[in-house]
Amino acid sequence: MDKDDFLKHLGHNIKTLRESKGISQQKLAADCNFEKSNMSRIEAGNTNPTIYTLYKIALAMDVEIHELLK
Amino acid sequence: MDKDDFLKHLGHNIKTLRESKGISQQKLAADCNFEKSNMSRIEAGNTNPTIYTLYKIALAMDVEIHELLK
DNA sequence: AATACAGTTATCAAATATGATAACCATTAT
């Protein structure tokens, strides 16, 4: 899988999971101590986040990182 | 878990897995199309790799990313 | 109308990951 596809898929997955937990993007960003614009970028697949960033997202949603990678 | 601990743990895990597959750090780096110095940095937990970097490592070792995160 | 909420995108600065290269160390083999 190329990078663009991979990141788009990841972003979509994060978004779906967030929505399934009924959390807004802004709320999640705040919970992760993130800029909301960065959360928007990640969910859109427009950036290649670091693993620690994903760890923070997973923590904030109370899931394991691998759930973000499905 | 703070960032330093997280990355050290990840690095150790990657190293352990690589060794269990009998691959040298240099070989794995080459398989990932990486600089070997970067592989050394990652395994030492001295850098916070991007998710796509980890994807490449997982691919090269024929495992899922989450195996790297145990 | 104004305000609030939710999300998106742009711009730029700061921080940092990765690439490239080199030097070093240790061990083993020739």
Added chain:
DNA sequence: ATAATGGTTATCATATTTGATAACTGTATT
């Protein structure tokens, strides 16, 4: 001795992520 293998670290340049800020869109509410 040299050469090969395996790994580590430093330095610097390049590429990219994240932070900060602002502006925009759309929808809903007051």
